[in-house]
Amino acid sequence: MICDDEEGIRESLKLVLCDHYDLVAVDSGEQALHTLANTKDIKVALLDIKMPKVNGLDVLQEIKSKYPEVKIIMVTGYRSVETAAEAARLGASGYIIKPFKAEEILEVVKRNIH
Amino acid sequence: MIYFIVSSFLNALTSFLSCLFVLFINPKAKTNQMFALYAFCVSIWASFYLLWVTADNPTHALFYLRIMNISALFIPCAFFHFSCYLLNEYPKYKRVISILYIFNLIMSSAIGFTDLYILKVEKQLIFPYWPIAGKYFIVLLLEYILIVTYSLFIIYKKMKTNTGTKNLQLKYLFYGILIAYIGGATNFPLCYKIPVLPFGNLFVSFYTIFITYAILKYQLMDIRIIVKKSLVYSMLIAILTVFYFSSIYLAERIFQGMFGYKSLLISVTLASLITLIFIPLKNIIQSFIEKFFFSGNFFQLAEQNEQLRREIVQSERLKSIAILASGMAHEIKNPLTVLKTFSEFLPRKMDDKEFLKKFQPMIAHEIDRIDDLVHELLDFAKPAPLQIKPTPIHPLLDQTLEILSNDFLKHKINVHKDYGLETQAILNLDPNQFKQALLNILLNAVEAMPTGGAVTMTTRPSSDLQYALIKIQDTGCGIRNEDISHIFDPFFTKKDRGTGLGLSITYEIIRGHQGKIFVESEENRGTAFVIELPL
Numbered sequence: 001m002i003c004d005d006e007e008g009i010r011e012s013l014k015l016v017l018c019d020h021y022d023l024v025a026v027d028s029g030e031q032a033l034h035t036l037a038n039t040k041d042i043k044v045a046l047l048d049i050k051m052p053k054v055n056g057l058d059v060l061q062e063i064k065s066k067y068p069e070v071k072i073i074m075v076t077g078y079r080s081v082e083t084a085a086e087a088a089r090l091g092a093s094g095y096i097i098k099p100f101k102a103e104e105i106l107e108v109v110k111r112n113i114h
Numbered sequence: 115m116i117y118f119i120v121s122s123f124l125n126a127l128t129s130f131l132s133c134l135f136v137l138f139i140n141p142k143a144k145t146n147q148m149f150a151l152y153a154f155c156v157s158i159w160a161s162f163y164l165l166w167v168t169a170d171n172p173t174h175a176l177f178y179l180r181i182m183n184i185s186a187l188f189i190p191c192a193f194f195h196f197s198c199y200l201l202n203e204y205p206k207y208k209r210v211i212s213i214l215y216i217f218n219l220i221m222s223s224a225i226g227f228t229d230l231y232i233l234k235v236e237k238q239l240i241f242p243y244w245p246i247a248g249k250y251f252i253v254l255l256l257e258y259i260l261i262v263t264y265s266l267f268i269i270y271k272k273m274k275t276n277t278g279t280k281n282l283q284l285k286y287l288f289y290g291i292l293i294a295y296i297g298g299a300t301n302f303p304l305c306y307k308i309p310v311l312p313f314g315n316l317f318v319s320f321y322t323i324f325i326t327y328a329i330l331k332y333q334l335m336d337i338r339i340i341v342k343k344s345l346v347y348s349m350l351i352a353i354l355t356v357f358y359f360s361s362i363y364l365a366e367r368i369f370q371g372m373f374g375y376k377s378l379l380i381s382v383t384l385a386s387l388i389t390l391i392f393i394p395l396k397n398i399i400q401s402f403i404e405k406f407f408f409s410g411n412f413f414q415l416a417e418q419n420e421q422l423r424r425e426i427v428q429s430e431r432l433k434s435i436a437i438l439a440s441g442m443a444h445e446i447k448n449p450l451t452v453l454k455t456f457s458e459f460l461p462r463k464m465d466d467k468e469f470l471k472k473f474q475p476m477i478a479h480e481i482d483r484i485d486d487l488v489h490e491l492l493d494f495a496k497p498a499p500l501q502i503k504p505t506p507i508h509p510l511l512d513q514t515l516e517i518l519s520n521d522f523l524k525h526k527i528n529v530h531k532d533y534g535l536e537t538q539a540i541l542n543l544d545p546n547q548f549k550q551a552l553l554n555i556l557l558n559a560v561e562a563m564p565t566g567g568a569v570t571m572t573t574r575p576s577s578d579l580q581y582a583l584i585k586i587q588d589t590g591c592g593i594r595n596e597d598i599s600h601i602f603d604p605f606f607t608k609k610d611r612g613t614g615l616g617l618s619i620t621y622e623i624i625r626g627h628q629g630k631i632f633v634e635s636e637e638n639r640g641t642a643f644v645i646e647l648p649l
Contacts (some may be wrong), residue, residue: 004450008476012455015469026507050444050519057523077447099451102458 001025001039003032003059005050009098013046013075016102017109029059036067046096046105046110049076049083050095057086063081064091071112075100117351118167118241121316125160129153129318132325144204149325150195155192156318158185165242175235175243183232183245186224187254190261191218193291197265200287201272214261221254222551238304239311247305255302262295290325293317316351348490437553438517442487445516445624449480500544500626507541507582508533515550518560526566527559535573541582541647543627552625554616555586562590562641575649582649587642593635601633 002013002025010025024039026032029051035065036042045063049056060072073094074087084095094108133153136146154300164181169175191214198204198211230250238244259467266288273284297317303310456473463469515522515529522529559569567589593601602621624631628648635641 008452009448010381011472011476012452015459016454049523055523077444078520078523080520080524098447099454102455 001032001035001042001045003027003029003045003051003056005051006048009048009075013105019110020106021113026063029054029056029062032059032064033066036063036070039105042070044069044071044073044109046073046075046109047092048076049087057083057090060087060090060092073108073112118315119164121318121532122160122163122167122356124316125318126157126164129157129160132554133157144197145199148192148199151435152189152192152196153512155185155188157289159189160318167241169243172235174244176232176245179232179235179243179245180226183225183254187225187257189219189401190258190265191215194265197287201268203268216555217257221257224250225254238307239309241304244304246307251305257297262291266291272389287325302361313351320575428636437557438549439491440520442491442517445487446484449483452476454479499622500547502542502544502627504540505543505545505548506572507539507584508537510543510545510549510585511552511573514549514556515569515571517549517553518556521557521560525560525563527563528568530568530570532572535575535582539582543647546625547623548627551620551645552586554620557616559586559588559590559641562588562592567640576646579607580649581646584645584647585642586645587640592639592641593633594637594638598633598635602631 002010002017002023004010004025005015005027007027010027014023014025024035024042026035030053032045032047036045047056047059047063051059056074056076060074063070063072068091071093072091073096073097074084074092075096075098076083079097087095093112096104096108133150136153137150140146159182161179162185166175166178169178191211194207194214195204195211198207204211218255221231229248230256231248232245232251233248234246236246237244269284270287270290273281273288276284294317297314300310300314304312343495379528439518452473456477476647511531515531519529521527556569559563570585570587572583572585572587575581575584576583602616603618621631624645624647630642632646633641634644
């Protein structure tokens with residue numbers, strides 16, 4: 001699952017991953033939770049940190065409490081140690097800084113899906 | 115002679131105190147240690163100067179002179195050593211300094227045990243035992259000139275490439291040392307029987323005080339003060355000395371036979387007279403110098419203050435720009451991500467029409483976004499007069515909150531928006547300056563909530579519908595009652611690191627918009643700023 005409020009980022013991630021995985025893309029934290037509630041086989045979620053209304057860290061916390069088996073990779077523009085540490089503390093399995101390389105995304109997703 | 119006794123005593127005392135002072139402040143710092151060594155050499159030199167001028171026989175005088183010259187030998191060397199540490203150039207000159215010290219040790223034995231440097235002592239002007247230069251005294255003189263000139267040269271070079279505090283510190287050092295060495299050099303002519311009295315001797319103690327002060331508090335004083343004070347005191351000393359000697363000479367001529375040359379009565383009378391006229395004379399000279407050399411001081415001071423104010427306002431603006439830029443860095447990353455992915459996939463998907471159809475407009479859009487962001491940053495950086503134009507207020511508030519989103523996230527601050535004005539409400543304002551005004555308030559809010567909290571941005575129309583009210587509320591530590599009336603005063607700050615100009619700039623900007631700003635605060639509960647702008 002790809003969760004980002006920006007279409008450009010959603011499309012970019014889709015482009016990188018579409019040949020390898022089945023994808024679902026949503027534009028908000030609420031949508032992400034809704035999708036998880038209705039779709040059983042989501043293994044990995046790529047979450048943007050900065051989103052309007054509910055930020056990615058809150059969504060991460062929510063998902064982890066309800067669906068602990070789902071691996072979460074944070075995708076963000078913040079090169080901040082504190083935010084990365086906070087994400088790790090809340091249970092994120094990966095942390096990718098924008099702008100990313102296609103192979104970087106593939107590598108992290110691959111590592112988390114098995 | 116009293117002048118030379120007093121001046122050498124003062125030199126010895128001030129130098130020794132400076133030496134102790136810098137060591138007391140930081141005994142471990144190399145720069146301090148080197149300055150202490152230097153001041154110690156000066157104090158030894160001055161102590162033996164004192165013993166020498168008061169010596170009552172030539173053997174003692176010659177002995178004191180030799181020790182005095184040995185310590186004098188190390189003064190420029192220690193100063194150079196200190197300068198190298200101060201200018202961070204020690205590694206470059208390490209070998210030169212070692213060679214100088216070894217050379218000086220060899221020279222010391224020659225000064226101490228041979229007549230190559232000091233041939234003998236004999237009466238010169240008022241001094242009964244003045245040293246007469248030996249064959250190699252010129253070596254000592256040349257070393258003195260070369261090392262001092264070179265030290266001054268490297269300080270001057272560094273002074274020119276530095277600005278601000280460092281520049282001021284070096285200015286002090288440069289002029290202080292220049293005055294001192296010119297003063298100290300007045301001891302040399304008489305060694306070659308050139309009849310010039312070493313009146314510059316007292317400058318040695320002035321420079322020690324100035325340099326110590328400059329090292330410790332360099333940013334506080336202006337170099338003009340050194341020049342001015344040195345000028346005042348040198349003129350004062352010159353006048354008093356001329357007065358003293360001419361009075362003795364006249365008294366001797368008038369009362370020849372009645373009093374001896376060393377009459378206690380004349381000395382005591384003159385000493386009392388000098389004491390009486392010292393302060394008034396100093397004031398007269400001071401005002402004379404102010405008038406003729408430093409006229410226009412008040413205007414210059416006002417001009418300097420204005421320049422300083424402009425610099426601080428600009429630095430505050432730059433601070434906002436830095437915040438804006440860091441917020442923007444994040445905003446730029448999203449379009450960059452799209453561009454990067456597109457460029458990575460383009461070579462292999464060149465013929466994929468669907469890919470091109472989807473990404474082409476997206477790329478154009480992302481490039482426009484970056485372009486807009488760059489323009490916004492440039493507009494913000496310009497210190498321009500208000501450019502008021504109809505501006506949708508809510509998107510502006512959103513953008514401002516967006517700039518600080520990283521800070522909010524980092525400090526666990528939740529942002530709530532409660533927009534009660536019409537969604538499309540438009541206000542007449544300068545978007546960039548208004549954003550800066552809001553940023554200053556929001557930054558204070560962030561600092562007031564180091565362990566998290568909430569910021570609420572509210573908009574409402576006033577009850578008579580004439581004004582728009584924008585309220586920024588935080589749940590931070592609040593402002594103390596006695597401080598509330600001062601928070602918009604320029605330079606009022608309770609922070610360890612702050613200029614105290616942020617909120618005063620906000621106040622000015624809001625006033626420029628024909629608006630008003632109010633603050634309500636409760637300690638440990640939070641603060642609310644309310645901005646009132648005409649609708």
